[in-house]
Amino acid sequence: MKVLSKDKLSTALNKLSDSAEVFVPMQKGKQSGYFTWKSFEEGQDELMLEALNVYQSPKNAVFPQTERIYGIASQGVEVNIDKTYEDTSANIIFGARGCDVKGIMAMDLAFLTKGYEDSLYKARRSANTIIANACYEPGPNCFCNAMEVNCVEPAGADVILHDVGDGYGWEVKSDKGEAVTALLADILEEKEVKLPAIKPFIQNVDYSGVAEKLKDMFDHPLWDKLAEPCVNCGMCTYVCPSCYCFDIQVKMWGEQGYRFRTWDSCMFEEYSREAGGGNPRGASKERFRQRFLHKLQFFKERYGTPLCTGCGRCMIVCPTDINIVRIIDAVKEAEINA
Amino acid sequence: MPDKDHKCTCSEKPLVPNIVEVIDIIDRTPDVKSFFVKNPDGNGVPFQVAPGQCGMVSHLPIGEAMISCTWQENQEYLEFAIKRVGLLTDELHQIEIGQKIGVRGPYGNGFPVNDCKGKDMVFIAGGIGLAPLRSFIKYCFKNRQDYGKITIIYGSRSKADLCFKEELFELWPQEPNTEVFVTIDNAEAEWDGHVGFVPSYLEEINPAPAGAIAVVCGPPIMIKFVLQSLEKMGYNDDQVITTLEMRMKCGIGKCGRCNIGSEFICLDGPVYYLKQLRDLPPEW
Incomplete structure (x- = not known):
């Protein structure tokens, strides 16, 4: 198997960064997330490839928190779209865990299927290569195995890294994977490696039948109880690797400006509030229920797969200890009175 | 109608609008104006609509909103009847003829005009809810032989708030085999017509359900009571059609907010048979 020796990691990242923006998990000041290797500051930032999940997922590489759609020039009755934006420059996500790869697979379904292709997402995603990092030791909040994710062989990865101690086994999975492998031809070595055995999951989650059961639970009283602690802060949607809802807004300076889109959250009251004041999800409970039903049902x-990837981030960041695993359990245990 | 395998009908950049010129503006009520738009070169329209489809209207420096687009026989211009309810519509109401704005679309699935052939049509609308139904009504009159008796029941808060008065009082009542009933919520000095809410007027008129299709649009509270009345009158869930509204941003089933259950109203709707809505969570 090809192996990327860990002492050649920076050389490899430098090499890849010659032709692409390379998003790598790192601790940057107080933030941890996927930042570009070019922004890495030796001695200050810390590479987090060993950590299971950094705070923010790599979704920003293909779906930035804000991105411009088009430029506007407006003068009196005249108005023009003077520029449209599409980012087709190469980008690589290096070290994404299986749950985060699944998040991008889910966004592919949302943005690229069912009639319309989102041109902004398509541009970025077409130029995107995913180098995943296989997980052999699930963490205390991991339950991707219950959410249709294979954490050792994540579907959608172009290359899969397998940590074998002093190096990463380098498993090529696609043509895009071949292309980045070719860039590292001088760095990768051919070696005999022994892949580690996967350790058992600590969380024991059973999602089977949950989507089907939820169909009859929209008005179930359990939502009142489950939603009660929720303060609708939106942190769960911010750190989620698969939450993709967005808002479209405009920014003008006098006669010039641009329309852009930005991450949005179903936790916010304005999200579904109509101009006339009506809101189908005006109550906190209604928004809470929407989020979990969207994820699980x-x-x-x-699209045939859940929108939760079992990464566990939302359970860690929630200020009121709302836990999607306990919600799945509660749904499994709930009695439905006809 | 829900259609899970949409064929892509969009441009390469579905979120980028076409620039059009406002060629006419008509005051329909004190807070409803119709905006007529055309390509800036004066030739034709950026897209054609089927009855019930929508377009995203952009006042570019301000914002965008999804608006029902009126079906025209000769698709020479697009008409959007827009009620002033918020920031964007307030600004739109201040523009003048000649202003360039943006439109993108068409979005959603229109009314099932073919399914309804041979049926008696009962159109029930309140307020600005007549705007989407007006497309279907106009379509029926253009293809008069395809449809049976046409009954139009329309109400608004006051006489001034009645939209499309010329059609309501002059054009539509002259059509063959057609009855138009208009009501306002409260009595007024210069009104000698019916006074009362749409649902009770509907029950009073009591159009026979046999071989009929009812098409309903209006404020949510009106829709709720009209559906109850129709059920009482013997209309089955597959004889009732409505068109829904939710807040929308993208129009193409991506941005998330207009969902009801696993349906996106912008893409899979906005037109539904009641029997389809019964399978969805009660958020409509």
């Missing part, structure tokens, strides 16, 4: 119904 609606997305599965529409």
